[in-house]
Amino acid sequence: MEKTFVIVKPDGVQRGLIGEIIARLERRGLRLTAAKFLQVSQELAEKHYAVHQGKPFYGSLIQYITSAPVMAMVWEGVDAIAAVRQTMGATKPTEAAPGTVRHDFGLMIGRNLTHASDGPETAASEILLWFSEDELVTWQRESDRWVFED
């Protein structure tokens, strides 16, 4: 089963959307593997967004992600990386499809509510950066057989 890393960013937390976003992922059939609520340090923010260093929006992105607490999570499922990116929608909320989190709750690219890993390598490295091995919970869910075909 594939794992992916997800953040409800500071705007999502401040606007009371943690539950809404978790509900959408749960309803989709994805399985929660790990979660923590934390204030992101400058160091963690810089490591997480290292790929964007040097881009014009880098400074405001670091400021955004460190501005207030976030909800960091790992979700698991068949094609979890693609499924979560689809549920979140395009980076720019005005280009995100109706029914996605970024469309339904956002307007601006710099306040787009969530982060989700964009591929298997980034998912693996982001999970390792944000969580220790013993924080990842391996479990079976009663509904798994109704969500995941053999």
Ligand code: IDP
């Ligand atoms: P993603 O979050 O959809 O994967 P990325 O291109 O990885 O999008 O960018 C990371 C984050 O940086 C975005 O979610 C958004 O918050 C911010 N960002 C990306 N491009 C811009 C921009 O042009 N202006 C302001 N913020 C941006």
Ligand code: MG
């Ligand atoms: Mg990205």
